[in-house]
Amino acid sequence: MSEGKCTKFYPKEFCEETTILENGFTQYARPNNGRTVTKNGVDVDNRFVVPHNVDLVVKFQAHINLEKVNYDGMHKYLFKYVTKGFDCSMVGIHSSSGSQSSSETINEIDNYLECLCVTPNDAAWRLQQFDILHTDPSVERLPVHLPFENNVIFTEDDDLEEVIEDPNSSTTKLTAWLEANRENPSARQLTYIEFPEHWTWHNQGKYWDGRHGSQRRIGCIAYVNPSQGEACYLRMLLHIVKGPRSFAEIRTISGHEYPTFRAACEALGLLGDDQEWSNALKDAAQWALPSQL
Template sequence: MVNGRCSKHFPKKFVENSKFDADTYPIYRRRDDGKTITKNGIHLDNRYVVPHNRYLLLIYKAHMNMEWCNQSRSIKYLFKYVNKGNDRVTAEFYKTTSNADGVQLVDEINMYYACRYVSASEATWRLLSFEIQCRNPPVERLSFHLPDSQTVFFQDDEDVETVLNKETLGQSMFTQWFEANKTFQEAKLLTYIEMPNKFVWKKNIRQWHPRKRGFSIGRIFYVPPGTGELYYLRCLLNIVRGPTTFSDIRSYNGVGPTTFSDIRSYNGVQYNTFKEACYARGLLQDDREYVDAILEASHFATPHSLRKLFVTLLLSNTMARPEVVWEKIYF
């Protein structure tokens, strides 16, 4: 009760048929049949009934409200509520001090603490070691990077020389994939995204080892096309099998290994960039449609409009090789 009124707007109105209000929330049918019940000296009719399910109340023996959820806003509310995170509580520790002049000083920052709240039911669930969440099938996120661009972790108090002398400095999940291809014959038949199917990444020793049981699905980190070489490297990782160095990824001889007998050293053409390797493998378009569009516009558009069109294509990041398009349309 707030100011003598129910904060949930009870009693409701009598309604002949269930319907939805302007915000798509359900308005349930409440018949004016004259039936009442007396509770604590108060006469209650259908306007005071909270939506519920009698079977669920009997099964769980708990207070449980029910709502009919078939509208988009209601579903969004439920998903936001389920995934809102852990229960939190704000605790206040009040302490005042006085300066030399006798003026009280209040530290408003340290006065309040945002703490994690563990209820009795959650504490029991965790003490009994029940599963907190279930994910099936398991997904392994695969990181990758350009040469000498791996992420390095270090403590705040470590000096640069100590960090650079660490043995694990160059051992990332991606570079250890190269080492696994050197060690295991079976790994040479797998792409980077297929590695979790047959191998498991052990973080404690930072190595790939053959999987003894189960399986996992690999997912490479997404990068937008605007990242340049990193994006083209990601394109190659979806098809290249068994490389042992970055230069092997940039090499292409027209065919790839399909069996153990087909696995040989990468003796094909070695391209200077990952982008050129993508063109050699036919992974990128030839930008012919953009060349045709600009040539067609040149018959009726002014030079200023053509330059503006080309700049628009550059800003939209749709052309695979802008320099080649420029060479073909420059006149």
């Protein structure tokens, strides 16, 4: 009750038959047949009846509100509870000398702990070392970059000259794919996105090796915003070009090497007319982050 009114909007209105409302909820039949029951001095009729299942009420000896669900947003309501994680609570730590004086500075990091409640079934699952998360098939993320424009990861303690001179700094999954095509003629039957299905990436040595066993893996080429120009055209070509041994061969169509990746895409008819692609670039530039413009 809140301010003398029921928060669940009881009593409901009388209704002669059960109907489905436009919002997907069910309006149950509550006929005005004159039947009433006096409880705590209040006359209760069909408007006060909570939707229920008699078998469940008798079995569990409890009040159980059971309603029909019939709207498309219900999956969000259900799955948000199983994906939002465990219940957490904030626990305060106080000294035994008494309450903290108002002059002392409150350090929330030192004085509070964020506690996690793990239920018995979850604890047993972890103790048995069962998989918490499983993805099948595994996904291999494939980077896209123009020649000598790959990302290099280093720490503030690394010597920049050593980082630049290190040959592994310029080796990526894309360049290693080109190298594998040069050294293995059998690899030239696959596109970049098909490559992880038959070859395994070794991050330690930064090289591709023939896949052994039945483990499945699929490739996923990283997204490139159209406003990035040539890198976007390169990504389009990587979906269809098989077995190139260099960046130049990626933009080689029917024996003719085109000067840019965009020209190669135009030769394959991937861009439509110039006006259509120009409009796409304008839309992409409009929504791009400032760092991408």
